Amino acid sequence: MDTSSPRVGSSPLAGRLTGLGTTVFAEMSALALRTGAINLGQGFPDTDGPPQIIEAAVKALRNGRNQYAPGSGAPELRQAVADHQQRFYDMTVDPDTEVLVTTGATEAVAAALLSLVDPGDEVIALEPYYDSYAAGIAMAGGTRVPVTLRAPDFRLDIDALRAAVTPRTRLLLVNSPHNPTGTVLDETELQAVAAVACEHDLLVVTDEVYEHLTYDGVTHRPLATYDGMRDRTLTISSAGKTFSFTGWKIGWVVGPERLVRAVMTAKQFLTFTSGAPLQPAIAAALALGDDYYTKFRTTLEAKRDRLCAGLGAAGFDVFAPQGTYFVTTDIRPLGYDDGMAFCLSLPERCGVVAIPHEVFYDDKLAGRALVRWAFCKRDEVLDEAIERLGQLRS
Ligand code: PMP
Ligand code: GLN
Numbered sequence: 157m158d159t160s161s162p163r164v165g166s167s168p169l170a171g172r173l174t175g176l177g178t179t180v181f182a183e184m185s186a187l188a189l190r191t192g193a194i195n196l197g198q199g200f201p202d203t204d205g206p207p208q209i210i211e212a213a214v215k216a217l218r219n220g221r222n223q224y225a226p227g228s229g230a231p232e233l234r235q236a237v238a239d240h241q242q243r244f245y246d247m248t249v250d251p252d253t254e255v256l257v258t259t260g261a262t263e264a265v266a267a268a269l270l271s272l273v274d275p276g277d278e279v280i281a282l283e284p285y286y287d288s289y290a291a292g293i294a295m296a297g298g299t300r301v302p303v304t305l306r307a308p309d310f311r312l313d314i315d316a317l318r319a320a321v322t323p324r325t326r327l328l329l330v331n332s333p334h335n336p337t338g339t340v341l342d343e344t345e346l347q348a349v350a351a352v353a354c355e356h357d358l359l360v361v362t363d364e365v366y367e368h369l370t371y372d373g374v375t376h377r378p379l380a381t382y383d384g385m386r387d388r389t390l391t392i393s394s395a396g397k398t399f400s401f402t403g404w405k406i407g408w409v410v411g412p413e414r415l416v417r418a419v420m421t422a423k424q425f426l427t428f429t430s431g432a433p434l435q436p437a438i439a440a441a442l443a444l445g446d447d448y449y450t451k452f453r454t455t456l457e458a459k460r461d462r463l464c465a466g467l468g469a470a471g472f473d474v475f476a477p478q479g480t481y482f483v484t485t486d487i488r489p490l491g492y493d494d495g496m497a498f499c500l501s502l503p504e505r506c507g508v509v510a511i512p513h514e515v516f517y518d519d520k521l522a523g524r525a526l527v528r529w530a531f532c533k534r535d536e537v538l539d540e541a542i543e544r545l546g547q548l549r550s
């Protein structure tokens with residue numbers, strides 16, 4: 157190899173992507189595999205979604221749905237997304253012009269950022285932020301401006317949000333239910349976000365992939381349903397979490413035609429389309445009865461309670477989430493203060509993998525002592541993990 161050329165010898169990574177490295181989820185799942193540890197890191201269920209939905213995908217595979225789906229998505233899936241928005245949120249959406257099917261929520265977020273953000277534009281995001289946001293903003297050449305949700309409550313500091321807006325602010329990137337804290341923005345917070353967006357004429361992208369995972373009677377309401385928001389908001393969701401098919405990577409964007417068309421402009425050159433035979437199956441999934449959605453929520457709520465109780469008994473400070481797959485703990489009561497070092501040594505010490513919050517922050521100190529655990533696992537797996545974590549105190 158000719159190492160005399162700087163192109164060969166130095167990092168080939170474009171400057172925009174400096175520091176992005178490998179995702180913490182891939183890193184921690186690889187660590188779990190390597191050490192045989194229980195993986196409470198990456199958020200994926202360890203059981204499949206509804207068998208009849210798998211059968212619907214098999215049927216589509218056998219019935220010739222194997223070539224490119226239309227760029228905007230299979231018509232029956234776009235219709236099913238529109239029906240879902242009407243059914244759960246009373247939002248009327250045109251399936252032909254206001255819905256776009258994407259390769260998971262990840263592509264939806266990336267395509268939205270690439271199509272709406274110019275180099276130098278500022279994007280306000282809730283911190284800790286889901287890792288692909290930082291990457292998407294960087295790829296668009298934008299600047300990330302975090303507004304921090306702080307322990308123990310992880311509520312939105314509305315004054316901090318207002319203070320974060322500058323003349324360069326282009327877009328608010330909101331995530332509720334929020335990964336990793338589990339915060340579900342309440343009526344007051346959502347109204348404040350809407351007021352800031354309207355006052356400063358900002359675009360809004362909301363990531364609502366955990367829309368059906370809220371607990372203790374807390375409900376999720378899309379930001380797009382607030383006054384003045386419909387025409388400036390892109391609502392993103394995905395089938396991965398709601399139907400336990402994270403590997404299918406079927407997501408969607410809903411919004412006003414001019415914004416959806418903008419996202420389509422970027423999306424068509426990223427993947428054009430994907431998952432053709434999975435799209436009709438997800439259309440069938442979205443139409444499942446209320447019993448499916450209710451059972452899914454109550455099952456995950458029980459898992460949340462199970463893991464929260466176990467982590468509490470193991471000696472952590474537990475911040476029970478109102479939504480999502482994840483619970484956050486403070487590790488300091490057990491005598492640790494560095495979440496990254498704690499998570500890196502945990503597999504060897506007691507055979508469990510978790511995610512350090514620190515990687516989701518610009519303000520590293522705010523997340524340093526916090527660790528995220530996924531509870532979307534079988535009860536016996538959660539119990540075994542809890543038992544292993546019991547050793548930390550001894
Ligand atoms: N946003 C959030 C907040 C997530 O937790 C995830 C992980 N599911 C995604 C987006 C990515 O979703 P998908 O797998 O559909 O790309
Ligand atoms: N959303 C999942 C999580 O937060 C990870 C998905 C991924 O690995 N990109 O754990």
